[in-house]
Amino acid sequence: MRKSAATLLLALALPVAALAQAPVHYSVAFPNAVHHEAQVTVVFSELPSGPLQVRMARSSPGRYALHEFAKNVYDVKATDSKGKALAISRPDPYGWDVSGHDGTVRFTYTLFGDRTDGTYAGIDQVHAHLNMPATLAYGKGQEQRPAEVKFELPAGWQAATQLRPDAAKGTYYAPNMQYLMDSPTSLGPQKVRTWQQQGRTIEMAVLHEGTDAELDAYVEQTKKIVREAAAVFGELPAYDFGRYTFVANYLPQTSGDGMEHRNSTSLTSNRPLRGPGALDNLGTVSHEFFHAWNVERIRPRDLEPFDFDRANMSNSLWFAEGFTQYYGELLLRRAGIYSDEQYCQEALSGLVSALLTAPGAARYSPVQMSQQAPFVDAAAAIDPNNRSNTYLSYYYIGGANALALDLLLRQNHKTTLDAYMRAMWEQHGKEQQNYAPAKPYTLADLQRVLGQVSKDTAFAGQFFRQHILGHELPKFDELLAPAGLLVRRARAGQVALGSRLSFNSADSTASIGTPFLGSPLYQAGLDREDVLRTIDGQRLSSPKAVQELLAARKPGDVVAVEYRTRGGLRTAQLTLTEDPTLEVVPYETVQRPVTKAMKKFRADWLNGKAR
Template sequence: MTTNSQAQNSANIQFQVSFTQPQAHYADVQMTITNIKKDEITVKMPVWAPGSYLVREFSKNIEGFEVANADKSPVAFEKIKKNAWKINTKGKTSVTVSYRVYAFEISVRTSFIDANHAFLSSTGIFMYPEGSINEPSLVTIIPHKNWTKVSTGLEPVAGKAFTYYAKNFDILFDSPIEVGNQDVFEFNAAGVRHEVAMVGGGNYDKEKLKTDMAKIVEKETAIYGENPNKHYVFIVHHYLSGGGGLEHLNSTVLGARRMGYTDTKTYKGFLSLVAHEYFHLWNVKRLRPVALGPFDYDNENYTTNLWIAEGFTAYYDNLIVQRAGFYTPDEFLSFLEGDINLVYNQPGSKIQPLSDASFDAWIKSYRPNENSSNTTISYYNKGSLIASLLDLAIIHQSKGLQSLDDAMKFAYLEYYKKKGRGYTDAEMKAVFEKFAGENLDQFYKDYINGTENIDFQKYLGYAGLKLVDKTRDSKDPYLGITLSRDGKSVITNVARGSAAWNDGLNVNDEILAINGDRVSDVLAYISNQELGANLDFLINRDGLIKTIKVTLKAVPNKNWQIEQLEKPTPAQKAVLEKWLSL
């Protein structure tokens, strides 16, 4: 095992990050490479951040790239790609690469620097020498004069202030860094020390968070039987209105509403976010699709299994919060209802299979447009539903002795612990078949690789539940548009198969009048019409005035609700009790 003192002597790559102009959103980075034995070195910057499946082109934020010899004389280099610089190192044993990074994008996956703090999302800050992903490195942070703290999952180097060791670049790139005056507190759970860095103020109760977050950690650790960390860091950024999270190897970055902690619904939602990102410690960061590691930081890393990696995690986040006693069983079922209605009513669910949604995340999920709801489905929502089906199937088949927990633990032990690699699609399918006790070829054909409507009645029936259609009178007229909220009646979405879709209303059309009437609330006007009514829409389309004739159709959407069967059998009651820990 490498000690800190050994690390200091063995790392041939050392970084120094400082902040001479934080108010202008810049980080100053120096990368010193020693013990050079090649005539040339190419340094590169990743183009994406693992866990966020979009090529973000981090090198676009680089400026002032320079290279110097040990005596500070300039060294020749050439930019050869969008994210790569080739350096002439012939006759040199060390060089220092200097560059600045502009960081002013608020999200959990991109760096942000201002006068108050610096959040460093490592893939957008640090370069690496090509071919040296497995090399160790040291990172020294020099906080701005007004800042006093650094929070990161990286291993601190003894005796050196704000200096950290990364065994390889995969670890460095998976370790965000918060620099500033964050409010830091700790709690212990599952034998792990947890650090929480609260950034940007808020009305949170530290003692309550310590207790409640610890419950989530314990519940999730119990599923897998072990916690893979000794130290874990939550970096929580507070905003007027914020959310989202991104998982890392032994840390996570969360977005939260600054004054939301005293609102019960918002607070439970925050705990669900904690549960989601923490569950990724196992599902994704260790139990992972084979394509997701080792990473190619230059290109997209394709997998058809994000519905497991993210969708199952989205299922477990609310389930864990319910197991911890924060959600009631009825509240958990209401989330399931929400996913059922979203997936059933989204036109894209009949167009894009779940496996394709995973594979095409790079070009569709993270790049939505006005037509996305008509052509795509979320691997989060539908993947969560698939998890619920398999959970119920396993509990039913095992007569309450096992659940999806057991399948996930088995896969974790088999592929991460025993084989030290990711799983293939076929291997994970075999795991589900093993625990569900049935062949899943048709299940995969219909629900994973196809677009058939899910038979919820079958799976909910295992737990003595049923899905009931509570849809209002289908004679309600339906236009099928979404309007902007800027005071103008501008169309922002047209639903596939709707009256607007069929008769030619377009996104960006401004509705000026209907049947000669100036209308301030278009949707209210439509609701008062008769089914089948023929309406003349006067529109402004790119400065041209047109009349579009539209015939109103019935509302196609369903409103599904989960209800209990009147007389569930003892076996059904047992499944429900196992599922929701009643």
């Protein structure tokens, strides 16, 4: 295409380095895959004088804690353009400084990886599932250079990735380091299904041990989810290279996970594509695909750009992850994969019960829960904590508030959460530049757009003060009633101790976990690692025996317990309380009348929107 005069003048005004930077070349080979190793080579060229700082990422897009990927890198070497060995020093645990180069550094290392999920690298003789921050080193100061990656594939393996393929070179392209690190890649004998949706190419590349018929049925369900997600926003995103890829690994050795990326998602599970496992896997598909809008393009300002050198904290994960949690399940209902009863059981009950019964939800706001992500998002620690009583995942606290907001908008403002998400898309997601959001949002933006959509800025301010910046709990019994849905005790009349028990068969005792605030064990002064010896004079021979013992009791009963604590043997009196777990059920299942107005409200909310 011929460049205009204006384009030419702009190009002349740009620095030469911005016009044509030599790409960083990567090669990834698997000569010892059976022992979970890859050989990685990175070639940096046209470097300025001085040491090159080579680093492994400490964090990963979609994750918020530190994972220290350098720990799995060894056999590090570096040479210049003539093959001369270069001096390497370790300035910190995360990387290497290479000095004495001639403008080129050929950096090689061995990578170990044996965890197939969205965070790490999983390598064996049948596949490799690579999260790029866990796999590829990068050069400080080289982040804006394009990258070309060559995978040296064993026979029968193919690549599934959002990186742009270059068939002539046999390589894959990323425009910069941010995009490269955001591009998970699965290598193995792929089974690929491709379809067109709104002029975009959608593909699912799968490693699994099931049949083609199972995969075909799974893809048909995925197509329904894609259509319903697009209906929320009115369109699909403009994928950077015209394609969105579900990078799916459903082999027995994988760990369950889903990780969103700009033009793809990493899906891993050891559950097959049939039976209950298929439904669980589809839930991850739905959640992660919704992220193609919410968090990848509608993105919090405090996560853009992503910082690979530290933990990334955001105030808005209740929206980025929590609202996505709500929609991930809602799309399954709208796609016809869930019935109303299944949707209540699998989605609504968990959200409502978590928000109304978890001690942490009454203690901290969704914003404060979001700020906890660096400590809880697969972060490793060995010291005990009190999160049972202080924390509720931003997935659940955000998802439950999304449910409450959707119902409030429908009942009081003649609009919907769909309209709110579309408005956020139009104002803060649709416009992109340089493979990144042009207008990432703040908390103030979220409140402002809610005021616009509801046409009630006072309501928007109150909702944020009470439920997002504060921790006031929604009245779900009132909010769900217009849909003919009932909130009730899931185990009415049954008692609960208020802690997990770990049974010790050798001496018929049970160790208790952290007791929930206000529970019978907590109130009686028992704490984590105390060992229950008897309840009401009976030894704890098995979980079944304890269940039978408690089943014969009712709320308000007082039972004696003997236990061993750090201070020795003790006895206490427990006043038993009703199990606080809640559930949501349709009126039809409890023989309550369902009016025409309830049926219409429920249909308008839950029925499919795709045309």
